[in-house]
Amino acid sequence: MPSPRPVLLAPASAGAVTGVPDLGSVAKAATAAAGDVDAALWLARDLATTLPLPGSGATRALWEALASLGAADLTVARVVEPHLDALAVLAQVEADGLLPDGALDAVGVDDGATWGVYAAEGPGARLEAHPDRDASGHEVALLTGRKPWCSLAGRVSHALVTAWCGPDERRLYAVDLRHAGVTVATDVAWAARGLTAVTSGPVDLVDVPAVPVGPPGWYLHRPGFAWGGIGVAAIWFGGAVGVARRLAEQAARREPDQLALAHLGAVDGALHAARAALAEAAAVVDATSNGTSTGVDPAVLALRTRQVVARAAETVLEHVAHALGPAPLTLEDEHARRVADLQVYVRQEHAERDQATLGRLLLQHGDAPTDGPAPW
Incomplete structure (x- = not known):
């Protein structure tokens, strides 16, 4: 197969964006990590420090990097994308002043955190949030129920998860997937022959502490x-x-x-x-x-x-x-x-x-x- 090379959305003459990593290097790194979830998670953390956020004025460069990952290896891209998406969500909620300083400490978020984003719903699965407060007085919630389609729930440390905070309203929450109340369900087999290293199954939560990310409906x-x-x-x-x-x-x-x-x-x-x-x-x-x-x-x-x-x-x-x-x-x-x-x-x-x-x-x-x- 040809050596890895970047994917562009505009002619090269349109110019590169200052501060964005060389797309050829992105493609090579993704090729080197092909099929390896742990290597892809390391790459995700690395790229998060250099790739622009969507809407930052360099969205084309961001999407060119994502396309370059996809052309190199879709498993790597499938791991990297939700991590970047979660950080973009957190950056936006902080910029909007909707997340108090230090609020994420309640769920053990640090610089080494790796993220999933779980917003899908499914028949017979409902995750509910019950309001609470942590020791510092920050608003938190306890999540109980089942969340379907949780990719890499057993491999990433944290997730942004939507849960029902009322009869017909959902809200986004940050959770620590290493909490004892989190169980990655094993009753649904991944039969697909594609993305076999990035399976998506349900997760069961019982009284798992969670930090609200934005008001209801915001996400x-x-x-x-x-x-x-x-x-x-x-x-x-x-x-x-x-x-x-x-x-x-x-x-x-x-x-x-x-x-x-x-x-x-x-x-x-x-x-x-x-x-x-x-x-x-x-x-x-x-x-x-x-x-x-x-x-x-x-x-x-x-x-x-x-x-x-x-x-x-x-x-x-x-x-x-x-x-x-x-x-x-x-x-x-x-x-x-x-x-x-x-x-x-x-x-x-x-x-x-x-x-x-x-x-x-x-x-x-x-x-x-x-x-x-x-x-x-």
């Missing part, structure tokens, strides 16, 4: 929630690039026929659309964060961008499979893992359900013009 309704979702899409894009590079390698190695050229062209068109959508979204995020009115609702932006990138990833998977046939899928471990990992990862986009949500938002408000229900 899910802030613009940063949508921005984080686009960051995940940047990783899907990188994963698709990684798969597509195998097709390009074959075309360079053996004279392609007309069908092979058609597949190569289809892949390039799909990746170009995804790259353009991500680059535009990064510009909108930074403009919005700087106080410039873009007229684009963050949720609409995220759903659009994720849809474009997810469809591009599916297009790449289909055309590369048709072009290369069964041999790479059955005889090349790296390519087979890339394909299986991407197939699982991209299903975080909920396909037609997300399309329906986007349609509903457009009719409700979206960024529609005054003379019609849609912006086109």
Whole structure:
């Protein structure tokens, strides 16, 4: 396979961002850590000190780094992304003055903490928060119940978790996953052949101390929630690039026929659309964060961008499979893992359900013009 190299969302002539690590080094570090969760966690802590936050004016550089991780190894990217996302959430809540100084001490957070973010809900699983106070008088809560889809819950030290603080209201909490009241459930097996080192199962909590992060509803309704979702899409894009590079390698190695050229062209068109959508979204995020009115609702932006990138990833998977046939899928471990990992990862986009949500938002408000229900 080709040596690791970065994934860009804009031409190199657009210039690098000062203070951001060299993307080639990011790709090499991810390749070196491939498949190794512990190495990926070390890389996550390292990158957190150098990568910009979303909305900081360098969102494109952040998403290029995430895409570069995805192209190198999706397991590494799947470990790094929630750690960075959690730190971005904490940075925002602190900047908004919604987290008292020293509040996280109650759950043992230090510079060596590694993070997951668990906001999914599922049938038969409900995590409830009961208000309490710690010895210093800080507001805390005790969490009891089950939380589904908790990736790496047995490997990371801490998590940001949504829990029900009322009949129909959720709030975000920071928890120490090493607490005796936390049990990583073993009654759900990970049957997938993709992302086998980053399994996602339920976690049971019983009277686990937790620190509220923002008021009720803050986490899910802030613009940063949508921005984080686009960051995940940047990783899907990188994963698709990684798969597509195998097709390009074959075309360079053996004279392609007309069908092979058609597949190569289809892949390039799909990746170009995804790259353009991500680059535009990064510009909108930074403009919005700087106080410039873009007229684009963050949720609409995220759903659009994720849809474009997810469809591009599916297009790449289909055309590369048709072009290369069964041999790479059955005889090349790296390519087979890339394909299986991407197939699982991209299903975080909920396909037609997300399309329906986007349609509903457009009719409700979206960024529609005054003379019609849609912006086109």
